[in-house]
Amino acid sequence: MNFSEGFLSVAEYIGLILLSLSFLLTTYRVIVGPTLPDRIIALDMLVVVAVGFIALIGIRTSFTLYVDVAISLGLVGFLATVAFARFVMAKGSLWVKQEDERNLREASDD
Amino acid sequence: MIETALSILVGIFFAVAVYLLLSKHTIRIMLGVVVLGNAANLSIFTAGRLTREVPPVIPPDLYVPEIATANPLPQALVLTAIVISFSLFAFLLVLAWRAYQDLDTDNTEEMRIAEPKADPLPPLSY
Amino acid sequence: METDGNSLTFIALFLPFVAAALAPALTRRMGHKVAWVLAIVPALLFIHFASLVGTVASGEVVTGGHRWVPSLSVEFSWFLDGLSLTFALLISGIGTFIVLYSGGYLKGHEHLGRFFSFILMFMGAMQGLVISDSFLMFFVFWELTSITSFLLIGFDHSREASRRSAMQALIVTGMGGLALLAGLLVIWNATGATSLSGLLETDNALRESALYGLAFVLILGGAFTKSAQFPFHFWLPNAMEAPTPVSAYLHSATMVKAGVYLLMRLNPVMGETAVWETVLPLFGGVTLLVGGFLAVRQSDLKLMLAYTTVASLGLLVMLTGFGSEHAIEAAVLYLIAHSLFKGALFMVAGIIDHEAGTRDVTRLGGLRKAMPVTFGAALVAAISMGGLPPLFGFLAKEEIYYALGFASLWSAVFTSVAILGNALMFAIGFAVALKPFLGAEVKTPNHAHEGPPLLWLGPVVLAGASILAALVSPLTHRLFSIPMASAVAGEPLDITISLIPSIGLPLYLSLVTVALGYAIYRTLGDVRARVAAVLAAIGWGPDRGFDQVLRGIVRGAHGATGLIQNGRMETYMTLTFGIIALAFLIPLVGAGEMPAFPQLPVLTLYEIVVLALAVIGLGAVLYADDRLTAIVSLGIQGFAVALIFLLFGAPDLGFTQFMVETLSVVILALVMTRLKLAKSDHRPTGEKALDVTVASLCGIGLMLALFKVTEISFDPALSVFFTEYSRVIAHGRNIVNVILVDYRGVDTMGEIAVVMAAGLAILALVRVRLGRRVQHAEPQIEVEGRETVA
Amino acid sequence: MIEALFNIVVGLMIVGGAAFSLVASIGINRFPDVYSRMHAASKAGTLGSGVILLALAVHADDAATAMRAIAGFVFLLLTAPVAAHLLAKASYEAGYKLWNKSVKDEMIVKIREQKATPQLHGEK
Amino acid sequence: MESASNPYGVDISQAMIVERVALADWLLVFPVALPLLAAAILVMLRSRPRLHAPIAIAVIGIVLVSNVALLSRVFDEGPFAMTMGRWLPPFGITFVADILGVLLATTAALVALVCALFGSTSIDLTGRRYGFYPFVLLLMTGVGGSFLTGDIFNLYVWFEVFLISSFGLLILGSERAQLDGAFKYAILNLVATTLFLIATGLLYGVFGTLNMADIALKADDLRDEAPLTMLATLYLVAFGMKAAAFPLHFWLPASYHTPRLVVGALFGGLLTKVGIYALLRTLYLLFPEEGGTLSGVIAVVAVLTMIFGVVGALAQTDIRRIMGFIVISGIGIMMAGLALGDRTGLAGTVLYAVHSMLVMAALYLLVALMRRAGGTYSLLELGGLYRSHPLLAAIALLLVLSAAGLPPGSGLWPKVMLVKSALDGDAGWLAFAILLSGLLTTLALGRVFALAFWRPRADGAAVPATPLDRSGLFALVLIVMPILWIGLYPEPVLAMADAAAASLLDPASYSLLVLPAGGGS
């Protein structure tokens, strides 16, 4: 293995670690919210990070077939976000109220 | 043994699925259905033994792969199972929604139309 | 053995059923006169069986049969010896007159055709019962008699009493039938015999078998219920709800004797044991007394007769169980006598009811002038029933006292029982035969006059037969009594008793009986009142008990079912998963299939992160305090699963999982816009603890199962094959896809069928909606055009 | 030589893209409200993954794969802004407020206008 | 063909079956392929619902005829197998025509035909447009596939096919009670099939193969190290749930009374029997020894099921719900034979399955016609039907007797066999339970007869002799005929059941049939 290959291999590993961290951080936002759109954005971003992750695995394994997985994921991930946006438009105002209440309650708890 | 790790994970999936399915609320039961499907799929995947990162695809220039690939058969089985459980899930979800719509509840405790609480005593005469 | 008349007997077995099938149509055309036509059928049967009398009397047995269910060693075979032939003759002979009588009795009834049909079916069943040889054929006909009698008792179905009696008879005799089936199968097991004739050839095999006790109890269960032995006697009087021809036929002459027939039939192989000779006389004796006493209380002619029938059946069982030669002879003689006189008396009671409009003995009197023929027949029958000469009943009674005597304390007890019972029957017999006819004329609901020949022909002929049989008793014995008794005893017997009484103990006992009977007859009114008072004091009987048990069963069933099938999804799920957890864990622990401690895995950092992501996603789903958060979190675990698939060399799976997970979330989001959203899933602590326990046990079970499975060395033969030939024969480099569309394409075909069906079902769910929120009472008919979009 | 250069370029792109993703994920955790988080998610995230896809294109042996990777990048560029727009619009219309330290809200006028019009949603 | 399919010069006989397939062997495929194709075509013809009934009835009729031909061939010439896609077993999916599967498939086709006929008047155009006939055909596909496949995962797939089509049938109409019933039915059945799937995954992990014959061959070698008892238990629970064995039966009484009755007839006739069939296959072919270990448990379950079922039937007021519980009781009786495991007992179970398919379907159809004649399902209100509809009454009586195991109904013979087997096997208590459940069934259904038919209506009014629709009555008569036939002359079916039992007890011959070379792996 020459230098450039070694470099690439290390870069791949670093990339996977960084993306993994990115996963975790994004997941954290999905879980803590606090509002519905926050979670949706985070989920959307999770998909985007997953696209990168898959592409990276594709590079790492030299199985370029992963690229199609990545593309498709990008496409359907978009669909999920669209559906959620639709949901927020239809039902979002209800949520705003609920979340406000909860935030108020939490604020008074502190 | 990577299988050990996945076995533990499958156990967790299964337990979470069961816990969700034991809920009274239809939406949570639906979530349980999804997790249950994943538990089943992962358990087949694990039972078929694991191989890292080598997909069962023959490179274009070979007739038979040179290196050991992941076991393709469980993958095919899981694929079938995913599709089936997705179909069932979609059905169940819409069913839950329709039930909610017509029964005015998403609480299974209150879904008592088919087997009503006040079930009359059958006639005792002849 | 004789196999003559083979095909004729075969035809005879079916003829009544054919007639039953034709009866409704014929009746519609000919009205009640069809009785003359239909009676030809039993008459032909009688002639056929009569033609065999000579053969059988000479000690031969007529058998025959056809293959029926060879896989189960069941033949369609028959067996005519003295016992079955006599029964067959009684059934077809009395049956002939019953058919005629029915025509007169139910003249103009709108369902007369149906009635003929039922009674002919019953006749066929009863005939089949007594001449069946193979066990199962015997059982089938046995059950058919119960079922047809159910229909006949319930004939007047608009009355609740009828329905109750029919159900009662069905349940009680049905219960016995099942015991009988079990008993026959036990005997099959014990002796290897599958037919009665085969069984009779086994001599002591059954008696010496360890299964004898079981077989005995089961057979008795069958016989006692059918023959209305105490404590199963109650159904028989209730069965008097049936039209009188039915009572006369089924509940006196034929069906109720099936139990006695069974005991007699099995006597050669089951009798002569201590239990047999204790239990049968005991129950028979009790039944005799109970029947007698209960008969006294009645004022309804049919009920009086019904209870004496119970008593008579008790007497027959008692005698059969007694086991001595004389006892068997007595049983045989009494059985013949009883069939003749009881049939006649029932028909008489029916004629009185029919003509006078009441059967209440206290409201009847002085009919002798209006109905002389009936009176004559009744008188003769009563004399036979009372055991007076010159009738066949007298012979029977003499033989009874011969058999019992006072030989031992044991027999002394039964002699007393017999005397008391016979005296009671004497009294009742005369009460039925004399009271309505003698004394001053009493005003009855209908103006009574003699009925048509269709009605009185039966009683007259049966009464005549009682006289004739007694008068030519040596011939009667030679042709009927001796072959029958020999069959019951399993060895040649001789019967010599005749109308010329020999001075001795039996005669004295007869005189005592008559005296006692006469005393009871004279004071019947008082006795009736007293017995009624006693019964009122007891206030409970098996008849009421039957109702209580039945209601108890229904109430108990309602309660128990409500407890288990309680309509609560939660109960269902918790129990189900509890069992699933046990299904994993018990074999692992109990069958020694526990895995060894597994090797710990070595994972890369990003693999750990992906696994952690899955767990975090699951945790988020669990802890989400609103459902939408849970759904979004669901996406995380789904992605994590997809990444796991990708990391372990399954791009197709990862691909599909991503798509499916996303679409699941999409559909969830689409559906969620229609749900009212409320916070949920706060389970009470106890419930939560239970749920957590069940869930954890399930999880641990599956985990251990996977540990166990993955520690076994794996045989990759299939995948090696698939890989080997994927490209060179199946033209595909993606082995997973080649498996999906080629190697295991049938799976995929099923899978897309599922997808299409799901699509269709969802479409139906979304589209087909009740236009208004009303509960439709009529689910069969749907309003057209409910669909909103074409 | 070219091979080695490509490897190094690919490696740098990978680390850069991944780092950008990480920054984006930090961003969605640090920004104060849903709208500002969208800036991180829909741009930095897209760019991060996009760069890795381009790295794959560079790394790929055959033109077809490279083309597909670039196509994937284009797909991302096409969809990400639309998704962000939809979410932002939906959130705003649903009433999710801007961060209270936001300096301006010129869109509030539009919402008032809409509230006055009778039909809120629905295409027909 | 050969050259086209083999451009690489590989010896094809190593991987594929080289013999040509006789046209007659295709009889094995038709029960699955034809209804599936017909279902697809009907879905394409969505907008022409009037064409659905004739097409579906014709196709089901063809399948029935083809099944009968297959049955007679198998009975005369012995079983045969076909491996799909030509791949050598155990690599491809093998379909096996043995007497057990074909007998049940034939009966199922008959039931489906009767229900299709019945549905032609009782299901309206909306019901047809939203898939009544496609669902019936798919149900048939799934059931037929389950009976004929020799592959355990493929069995799972067919289970899912009939499960999802049963969902479709269950919700057709979307009444409130249907939605409630369907929800419970769907979730609990999903749990059952998922357990089936998990068990199959584990099974594959142990054996590395899915072909049942292959598994049977390998089981002996792995008996010491593999958790076969656990696998057998998992299958027992999964299929016990599908069969509605106590206490895994909850879904059945919760749902069977809610859909259209013709759907109830299909369900009562077909679905639970597939569970019994699967139990027979797994416990006797795959895990004979472990099945023996479990027989005690199965026997207890059998008794509880048969008694609980009939007790439940006694507790109901709604005649539809009574039938649901009667179905359960019958399951208990079949499980008794499963526990007994001798030839008589197994033959009894198989024969009872045939009987139960016909009788349960007929009972639901009867209920439908009773409803049409009497206007209600409630035992509290029904009455007077004996007078107004004598033919219906006669059929009802025959069915009551059949269900209770009394002559001249078809239930007598299997019950006799099971009691005999129980007595042979020193399981007197099991015999007692079977007989007791028979007695209680007589009581439960006898009451229905007495109350609904004999008793006059509570208001005293005579029930009008409403003419029942012709095709409905025709369908009922059509299904009653084989019931009576089995009751009077059981020999042909009984001999087949006996042959099926014999083959169940001889798993080696099954393996030899599917894998003549003794297994490819």
Added chain:
Amino acid sequence: MTLLLVNVLLALAWGGVTGSFTLLNLVFGFILGAGALYLIRKEIGSLGYLARMRRVVSLMVLFLVELVKSSWTVALTVLSPKMDIKPGMFVYPLKVDKDAEITMLANLITLTPGTLSVDVSEDRRFLFIHALDCSDPDQLRHDIATGFERKIMEAFR
């Protein structure tokens, strides 16, 4: 005419994606493209292509530069220990009026870090934009007007 062009482009894209530029594959790609166009036949207005290629490329270059520049800015903002942002929503009056142009402008604005198109007004005259740094909206409006909007108008008119 434009339709045909788009179709040819789609066929070429197909060839690229499948990695095979044989005639047969291109023909197949052409057929597929025609099918896809058929599906969206309602939405296809007129789009000029080749003539504007140069200006399109110019637009793309501008976009890429902007993308990298502002990405860097946002990255710095995110990573700066004390996050100092002044977010806000401002209105941008549109000069472009075709749906496609408005969409393109909005998307480009969104893709450039720091700004995010939230909505287009009903009358399509205004674009509502969220900016991370909204301290000087006029400057932002000016940048857009002279940057993306002008290039788009050059490229597509």
Added chain:
Amino acid sequence: MKTLILRTIAPYLAALMMIFSIFVLLRGHNDPGGGFIGGLLAASAFAIYGIASGVASARRAMRFHPMAIAGSGLAMSVLAGLASILFGVPFMTGLWAPPIPGIDFEISSVLFFDIGVYLVVLGAITSVALALEERDDE
């Protein structure tokens, strides 16, 4: 949904997704993909189209009822399996036409089977998605 941006871009996205889905379908035999995934992608395309431009125009674009498409797919798959009856080989045996140079995939019964899968998934999922979207639009 009422948004100009989505409505403008959705048709192009949908068309791209359709093409991509066919690509995924056809290469499935050699690389990841196949009828199922292709079908899902195609269904996603119609779902987005439906959300953006309204269900009615999505239905018009499809011409046939989605369930009819699903039915035709299933029929195609079964017929692809039944075709082997003509060649004396068992059900579902792959029948391969000679390869055509320049085309990445081979014409075969297996291909038709996979196209059937694609159509079933496309039809069924689209039907569900559109039906659900339609309810919301009301």
